[in-house]
Each structure stands twice: as structure tokens, then as C-alpha cells.
Amino acid sequence: MVSEWDSFDHLVAARPKMISNLDVFRHMLEDLGEGRGVTDAVSGEAVIELLFAR
Template sequence: MTAYNVVRFRTKPGKEKAFVEAHERVSLKAKGFIKGALIKTGERTFCVIGEWKDMDSLAAARPQMIGLLDTMRDLLEDLGGELGLTDPVSGPVVAEVK
């Protein structure tokens, strides 16, 4: 069953452009990865959305995703509320909207 992951970020002031450019250079070559997108959700806030073949593929790729995040951690601001730099969620598709 298809799965998605969503990760919320907030950049440090003045780092938005560098954060977007870092994502434009990313190439995630993980088994089961279908596609992903970076969306701007507000002032200095972004979400990455990834589509995966299944939850097993997504789970297996977490070390690679963390490695990509490590290349841009210095651009991020703590989200507060004990979240740290990211607010990740993921899960299998339970209904499709057409």
C-alpha cells in the first residue's frame, strides 16, 4: 500500500533561498521512493512531502533521509515545543481523494 511522509521545517531568518536551493540539488535514490516535493507553507516555513511504494520502503530509507537533512541542518530553526528542527509524520494511504 502506498505511503507518504511529511516533514515540517522552519528556516533561520534569511536562509529560505538556501533551503530551497538545497532541495533543488537533492536526489533521493531510495528503493520504493516515487516522488517528493518541497512546499512553502508560510513565512520561513516549509514541508517536504514524499510518496513511497509502501511503509517498508519508507522506513528503510530513513537513514538516507536523515543524511540529507544533515546537509542542511544549519539552515533550520528550532520549531519549539520540544519538537527540535523537524516535525515528521508518515503513514500508509487509507483513502484516496479524487
């Protein structure tokens, strides 16, 4: 799942809802191994930013 927010504060405010959504189908996910469990969350101002020249 990839999402975009208007600000980092909006991302922080959305975390509880994102976790409750994940909890609905967490039991169907496969353990990723290496101590990561079933999820390996990455969040921050940018994970990757792609710029395309026209």
C-alpha cells in the same frame, strides 16, 4: 518535504538516506519550539490523503 513510497517497508528503508539528506541543511533550520527542535517528522501509511472528484 513530502514523499510517497510503494510500501511502508520502502519508507522504512529510505529513512537513513532521508536523515543524511536532512543533516546537510539541518543547521539552517529554525527551532520550532515546544520541544520539537528543528524538525517535527510525521510518517506513516498516510498523513493526509486528498481525493478529487471529477
